[in-house]
Amino acid sequence: MPSSVNDRFRMIMIGAGRIASQSHLPAVLACEGVDLVAIVDSTPGRAAKLAREYGLSVQIFSDLEPALERADGAIVATPNDTHHEIATRCLMRGVHVLVEKPLTSTYAEALTLSELARNTGFRAMVGYVTRHRRNVRLMKTLLDQKHFGRVSDFAYQFGTIGGWAPLAGYKSDAGGRGAGVLAISASHFLDRMLWFWGYPLDMTYLDDGSKGPEANCVAKFQFEGGMRGTLRCSKSASLPGGLVLDTEMGRVVLPEVEDADIVLFPNENQHLQYVLKPRNQHASPDREPFLAQISDFVSACKTGGGFGCDFNQGAASMRLIEDLYSRRQPLMQDWYSSLDSGDSR
Amino acid sequence: MRVAVVGASGFAGFAVVEHLLEKGIETVPLVGSTGNSWRLFSQGITPQLVNVLHPEGLSRALGGCTHVVNCLRGNENVMLQGTRNLVKEALRAGATRFVHVSSVAVYGDRPAPGAAVESAMPSVEKGTYGWIKLRQDEIVQRIAARGLKSIILCPPNIAGPGSYFLLEILGCLLRGELLLADGGRCVCSTVDVRNLAHACFLALSEGSTTGERYFVTDDERVTWASIVDGLRAAGQIVARPPECTLDELRRTSEEPAEPKPRLWVSVKHLVSSDVRSALRKDPLLAKIDGALRAFLAGLGSQVEDRFRLAIEGPIKVPRKPGDAKMNVGLSAQQLRGVWHRCDKAKVELGYRPICTFAQSMAAFSRWLQSTRGMLEPDWSSRKILFGYSEAEKESVHQHI
Numbered sequence: 001m002p003s004s005v006n007d008r009f010r011m012i013m014i015g016a017g018r019i020a021s022q023s024h025l026p027a028v029l030a031c032e033g034v035d036l037v038a039i040v041d042s043t044p045g046r047a048a049k050l051a052r053e054y055g056l057s058v059q060i061f062s063d064l065e066p067a068l069e070r071a072d073g074a075i076v077a078t079p080n081d082t083h084h085e086i087a088t089r090c091l092m093r094g095v096h097v098l099v100e101k102p103l104t105s106t107y108a109e110a111l112t113l114s115e116l117a118r119n120t121g122f123r124a125m126v127g128y129v130t131r132h133r134r135n136v137r138l139m140k141t142l143l144d145q146k147h148f149g150r151v152s153d154f155a156y157q158f159g160t161i162g163g164w165a166p167l168a169g170y171k172s173d174a175g176g177r178g179a180g181v182l183a184i185s186a187s188h189f190l191d192r193m194l195w196f197w198g199y200p201l202d203m204t205y206l207d208d209g210s211k212g213p214e215a216n217c218v219a220k221f222q223f224e225g226g227m228r229g230t231l232r233c234s235k236s237a238s239l240p241g242g243l244v245l246d247t248e249m250g251r252v253v254l255p256e257v258e259d260a261d262i263v264l265f266p267n268e269n270q271h272l273q274y275v276l277k278p279r280n281q282h283a284s285p286d287r288e289p290f291l292a293q294i295s296d297f298v299s300a301c302k303t304g305g306g307f308g309c310d311f312n313q314g315a316a317s318m319r320l321i322e323d324l325y326s327r328r329q330p331l332m333q334d335w336y337s338s339l340d341s342g343d344s345r
Numbered sequence: 346m347r348v349a350v351v352g353a354s355g356f357a358g359f360a361v362v363e364h365l366l367e368k369g370i371e372t373v374p375l376v377g378s379t380g381n382s383w384r385l386f387s388q389g390i391t392p393q394l395v396n397v398l399h400p401e402g403l404s405r406a407l408g409g410c411t412h413v414v415n416c417l418r419g420n421e422n423v424m425l426q427g428t429r430n431l432v433k434e435a436l437r438a439g440a441t442r443f444v445h446v447s448s449v450a451v452y453g454d455r456p457a458p459g460a461a462v463e464s465a466m467p468s469v470e471k472g473t474y475g476w477i478k479l480r481q482d483e484i485v486q487r488i489a490a491r492g493l494k495s496i497i498l499c500p501p502n503i504a505g506p507g508s509y510f511l512l513e514i515l516g517c518l519l520r521g522e523l524l525l526a527d528g529g530r531c532v533c534s535t536v537d538v539r540n541l542a543h544a545c546f547l548a549l550s551e552g553s554t555t556g557e558r559y560f561v562t563d564d565e566r567v568t569w570a571s572i573v574d575g576l577r578a579a580g581q582i583v584a585r586p587p588e589c590t591l592d593e594l595r596r597t598s599e600e601p602a603e604p605k606p607r608l609w610v611s612v613k614h615l616v617s618s619d620v621r622s623a624l625r626k627d628p629l630l631a632k633i634d635g636a637l638r639a640f641l642a643g644l645g646s647q648v649e650d651r652f653r654l655a656i657e658g659p660i661k662v663p664r665k666p667g668d669a670k671m672n673v674g675l676s677a678q679q680l681r682g683v684w685h686r687c688d689k690a691k692v693e694l695g696y697r698p699i700c701t702f703a704q705s706m707a708a709f710s711r712w713l714q715s716t717r718g719m720l721e722p723d724w725s726s727r728k729i730l731f732g733y734s735e736a737e738k739e740s741v742h743q744h745i
Contacts, residue, residue: 162380
């Protein structure tokens with residue numbers, strides 16, 4: 001455990017799959033003051049292969065225990081049904097932990113982890129990485145300051161054709177719940193939504209996962225104070241990603257792009273748009289979000305604070321996802337409904 | 346009957362799987378990536394992952410399959426080597442029929458009028474999509490000669506819910522990038538994806554199996570105007586596309602002739618500032634470049650200026666671009682001018698389209714409006730993310 005902010009922080013990577021290889025590992029290696037000391041993966045050869053790819057001479061383990069002895073903090077990037085057990089072992093051994101989203105595979109598990117983190121006092125965060133985008137942080141600040149006045153409605157959408165494979169790294173129930181587009185893509189926005197506005201009062205939910213993980217989903221929310229919002233995500237159609245707010249000042253748009261600006265289209269002038277940027281951009285340099293996430297996590301471990309998603313908030317996300325799935329209604333898919341059932345015209 | 350559908354996650358492949366399952370046929374969906382297989386998974390259909398470049402895996406996947414439908418997509422190597430492996434392994438596995446989904450693109454981007462029927466001679470430019478599809482056809486025809494009963498289906502532009510062809514036109518209409526020629530009177534051969542899937546089903550048991558081609562279309566004389574009008578209505582696009590004559594479109598789409606190699610031009614490229622700046626990244630070459638520049642400077646500013654002018658040429662000011670960049674490749678499809686007929690498929694396969702063009706466009710519209718939530722109250726907020734307001738401003742003023 002580092003005794004001062006200047007001590008090097010010893011990190012271990014648990015899980016050597018795609019998200020570890022493409023995102024977490026480069027971020028750890030780029031992070032000032034952090035040393036990667038070990039990679040752990042239960043699949044033989046995978047951790048060593050990852051280390052070779054990056055030219056690292058770190059220790060390789062297939063078992064977690066010996067790696068924990070060497071660690072101040074751990075990144076858990078394993079399938080979601082293993083998160084509960086691994087994060088528990090980390091916290092019990094006094095190791096701070098950053099768990100890839102979703103926190104667990106059930107809300108009940110998330111609650112027990114959240115309680116454990118509170119009791120042990122170690123830092124426990126969930127990898128909702130989009131919180132660490134510069135523009136998302138700015139949006140949070142502006143909303144907290146009520147910069148745009150009252151927000152009456154919000155609409156969010158994000159859709160790509162394909163991408164992360166369904167079920168890859170996600171455990172689902174027999175009907176595919178927990179491994180579809182809601183858990184994989186929409187959960188990032190759900191975390192931000194909870195961060196911005198808290199838990200909704202009411203919601204409806206539709207998806208097309210009649211027999212497996214859903215590829216399309218639509219959710220509608222009602223919040224305290226009358227604010228309403230919609231979310232629409234797809235893995236089979238392209239939907240330019242972004243959040244649109246209807247506010248007292250006008251319409252506010254934040255595209256789902258790392259370096260996009262927040263744009264306000266003011267009500268009082270139909271010919272202007274205002275681009276919103278922080279004044280002190282030099283004081284807080286723009287970092288790649290995974291690097292920003294690791295920096296935030298390490299800083300929180302050393303000195304407290306941080307604006308990553310803690311386990312309490314991660315549990316709220318799990319509750320919301322379960323809440324939505326429990327209200328599932330089928331999404332219309334019968335595009336040819338006007339056709340005759342016969343084979344000829 | 347046990348049918349392997351290769352490329353089952355694609356637009357056509359998924360429709361074939363759905364149609365065969367509806368017909369109660371045992372279907373084995375084969376995919377190259379589960380990341381693109383969301384629609385299959387959401388319907389509870391678990392595909393088999395297979396790399397068509399690895400014959401061993403392919404052999405296992407095709408085991409027990411009596412029929413193969415090939416909807417393979419990918420790069421040139423995947424499409425050609427993959428098809429070679431596929432036909433070889435299908436023959437080895439004892440498949441009794443191979444249905445290959447090709448394309449009318451094998452008759453080229455500007456097909457001869459005779460290409461209205463299958464008996465025309467295919468003709469394509471090397472390296473184009475049509476060229477790859479033609480090479481695939483030849484692979485299938487060779488295996489047919491070696492005993493694997495094979496049939497080649499040639500769809501034109503594939504329409505229907507999620508159609509990439511229609512989405513591309515829609516995007517161009519939104520951005521004002523489509524030139525509509527001759528008042529939209531040009532013919533456009535289309536086939537709804539369900540019609541194509543139905544033809545694949547028929548081809549499993551009907552038709553000549555010596556590797557002959559069959560055109561599969563909607564069997565309707567569809568014009569570009571009807572497509573554009575349908576898409577404008579579906580996409581709620583107010584602006585009309587800019588129009589031009591056929592001659593203007595021909596001139597716009599003519600590619601400039603490739604420059605002939607000339608030694609002096611090549612030398613000029615070699616010593617141009619762009620190339621030198623790349624070479625200067627190497628410390629030794631940077632030193633040599635520095636020494637040469639110092640030598641040139643020593644000859645006096647007039648000599649240096651003349652030399653620079655000889656190498657770089659005079660300063661060029663590009664003409665101010667127009668308000669919107671046209672999608673010439675897509676617009677030029679109106680010059681195809683051939684309406685492919687599906688009479689042969691009707692006679693020999695018993696093919697009748699199960700869906701009219703109007704029904705197909707209605708299904709696309711329903712899909713588009715539902716997927717994008719265009720009939721929901723929040724559409725007015727979200728439409729800005731699709732670029733609606735900007736596109737409409739641009740398109741309204743676009744005329745050539």
